[in-house]
Amino acid sequence: MKYYNEAIETMPRDAMRALQSERLRNTVERMYAYVAPYRRLMDEAGVKPSDIRTIDDITKLPFLSSENLRENYPLGMIAVPREKTTRIHASSGTTGKPKVVAYTQHDVDVWSECVARCIVSAGAGENDVIQVAYGYGLFTGGLGLHYGAENLGATVIPTSSGNTLRQIEMMIDLGSTYLCCTPSYALYIADTMEKNNIPVELLSLKGGIFGAEPWTEEMRREIEKCLNIKAYDIYGIAEITGPGVACDCECQNGMHVNEDNFYIEIIDLVTGEPLPDGERGEVVFSCINKEALPLLRYRTHDISYITREKCECGRTLVRLMKPSGRTDDMIIVRGINVFPSQIESVLLSVKGVSPHYLIIVDRHDNHDTIEVKVEVSPEIFSDKIRGLQSYAEEIQRKMDSVLQISAKITFVEPGTLPRSEGKAKRVIDNRKLYT
Amino acid sequence: MIKQVSIFLENRAGRVAEITEMLAGMGINLDAISIADTESYGILRIIVENPEQTCDFLRKRGVTATLTDVLDVNVRHEPGGLARILKIFADNSITIEYIYTSMSTKDGYASIIIRVEHPEEAEELLRAAGYTLG
Ligand SMILES: [Zn+2]
Numbered sequence: 001m002k003y004y005n006e007a008i009e010t011m012p013r014d015a016m017r018a019l020q021s022e023r024l025r026n027t028v029e030r031m032y033a034y035v036a037p038y039r040r041l042m043d044e045a046g047v048k049p050s051d052i053r054t055i056d057d058i059t060k061l062p063f064l065s066s067e068n069l070r071e072n073y074p075l076g077m078i079a080v081p082r083e084k085t086t087r088i089h090a091s092s093g094t095t096g097k098p099k100v101v102a103y104t105q106h107d108v109d110v111w112s113e114c115v116a117r118c119i120v121s122a123g124a125g126e127n128d129v130i131q132v133a134y135g136y137g138l139f140t141g142g143l144g145l146h147y148g149a150e151n152l153g154a155t156v157i158p159t160s161s162g163n164t165l166r167q168i169e170m171m172i173d174l175g176s177t178y179l180c181c182t183p184s185y186a187l188y189i190a191d192t193m194e195k196n197n198i199p200v201e202l203l204s205l206k207g208g209i210f211g212a213e214p215w216t217e218e219m220r221r222e223i224e225k226c227l228n229i230k231a232y233d234i235y236g237i238a239e240i241t242g243p244g245v246a247c248d249c250e251c252q253n254g255m256h257v258n259e260d261n262f263y264i265e266i267i268d269l270v271t272g273e274p275l276p277d278g279e280r281g282e283v284v285f286s287c288i289n290k291e292a293l294p295l296l297r298y299r300t301h302d303i304s305y306i307t308r309e310k311c312e313c314g315r316t317l318v319r320l321m322k323p324s325g326r327t328d329d330m331i332i333v334r335g336i337n338v339f340p341s342q343i344e345s346v347l348l349s350v351k352g353v354s355p356h357y358l359i360i361v362d363r364h365d366n367h368d369t370i371e372v373k374v375e376v377s378p379e380i381f382s383d384k385i386r387g388l389q390s391y392a393e394e395i396q397r398k399m400d401s402v403l404q405i406s407a408k409i410t411f412v413e414p415g416t417l418p419r420s421e422g423k424a425k426r427v428i429d430n431r432k433l434y435t
Numbered sequence: 436m437i438k439q440v441s442i443f444l445e446n447r448a449g450r451v452a453e454i455t456e457m458l459a460g461m462g463i464n465l466d467a468i469s470i471a472d473t474e475s476y477g478i479l480r481i482i483v484e485n486p487e488q489t490c491d492f493l494r495k496r497g498v499t500a501t502l503t504d505v506l507d508v509n510v511r512h513e514p515g516g517l518a519r520i521l522k523i524f525a526d527n528s529i530t531i532e533y534i535y536t537s538m539s540t541k542d543g544y545a546s547i548i549i550r551v552e553h554p555e556e557a558e559e560l561l562r563a564a565g566y567t568l569g
Binding site: 376377378381382383384385388389392408409410411412413414415416 | 439441443445446471473475476478480494497498499501503532533550
């Protein structure tokens with residue numbers, strides 16, 4: 001199988017634009033009619049549904065961001081009655097509340113097809129055994145890949161993340177041919193095999209579909225060498241649908257965007273003006289074939305560029321290159337989105353703890369670690385060792401329950417961490433994930 | 436009962452030396468000293484002539500320091516000297532947080548620094564048993 005949906009994936013550009021135009025018109029009409037906050041934004045921008053005739057008119061529409069989801073938490077932006085939704089997912093937001101996303105059965109079906117296209121584009125087919133080692137749950141990774149692989153008719157092994165030795169055992173015993181997980185977890189699996197003297201020859205793996213966190217070409221080469229596979233990049237964020245928005249093809253030179261469903265623009269970071277192909281800016285997506293949450297011109301904060309040059313694989317779909325950074329201070333640790341502001345609010349919720357902190361993210365043995373340096377304050381310092389330790393434990397407990405991350409807390413002398421005048425450096429990321 | 440100066444120590448090479456140098460620079464003599472440490476930080480505890488002044492001095496230099504009430508008990512420097520005191524505490528259910536000793540002995544007596552949860556009560560018991568305290 002070369003393509004999952006040949007008609008769409010190799011569609012001539014003009015036909016694609018006609019399809020996108022029609023879908024955009026429908027979506028804008030529904031958003032204007034059923035989503036009051038969006039109607040207000042369109043009215044403020046002085047644009048009416050009738051102004052949107054072709055896909056090029058999309059630039060007349062206002063931008064949306066995670067802020068709009070936060071203001072309308074949890075489901076104030078959906079364009080269907082709640083009863084019509086069949087699935088909820090969530091990812092962490094900049095404050096305590098998560099970004100909640102909803103799907104109708106149509107949306108889940110479209111999403112599954114997009115993931116199936118991605119899996120085929122990564123060289124797999126219905127006869128493959130696909131091990132899904134992304135986390136299952138509110139996170140879109142696990143169920144996203146799962147439904148896609150099932151839609152394709154492949155054999156799915158839903159191991160979810162963690163329990164690495166059993167993961168490896170299943171992979172060997174069931175002859176998994178494709179592995180889906182975060183790239184750092186793939187490296188961790190490779191490390192675990194080496195440490196336990198499990199030869200890579202026991203694996204039947206041919207390829208891996210990796211995403212949910214930034215990774216470099218060096219990491220790709222390392223994974224390919226250690227696991228003796230081809231490693232494919234898959235892109236997606238929960239607000240748009242989850243994994244499956246775009247994926248590498250055999251050429252591994254940019255991810256083909258499923259642009260019949262997710263229209264992509266690159267905009268200037270400062271002016272918000274659309275940029276021509278090849279120029280780097282913020283990635284903006286519009287869901288033009290979604291019922292429940294068809295966010296339009298949603299700013300992803302990812303920085304990258306696109307190309308419509310002909311790809312050797314035969315697909316005509318626009319390609320999104322690997323993101324090279326973020327416009328905000330979000331960090332992604334083991335596939336979980338973490339904002340410094342969330343860590344700050346945890347610290348401030350512990351009485352007496354100073355608001356001055358520094359987050360240090362590192363990677364040891366392909367395992368991400370978070371250390372939070374906190375300034376000791378006279379209020380929490382006592383002559384007893386267990387005094388400060390109980391504060392550290394309280395902070396750790398809260399981080400674990402609010403952010404689902406385990407962090408090491410280190411106390412430092414007061415006045416030694418950068419102050420928040422202007423833009424203080426709150427995060428030191430030693431992982432070098434962007435090239 | 437006397438005041439101990441308790442000082443936060445960041446886990447960083449040379450930090451103890453920096454603080455003791457600061458004290459030496461001010462002509463502050465250390466009568467007793469102890470360091471407790473964990474993997475990520477430590478606590479320096481010292482007994483000095485003028486604890487309030489020393490604590491202020493350190494705070495002005497950005498050091499996190501606090502005053503703590505501790506017992507300064509004169510114990511005969513002989514076998515069983517400390518054991519007898521600990522027995523009094525045990526008999527009266529007084530929990531000890533930590534103990535350390537001073538730098539010098541005088542007239543056959545050693546000065547022992549003891550931190551307990553309720554120092555007033557402990558001091559009364561020791562005085563009743565005939566001990567002298569600083
Ligand atoms: Zn291609």
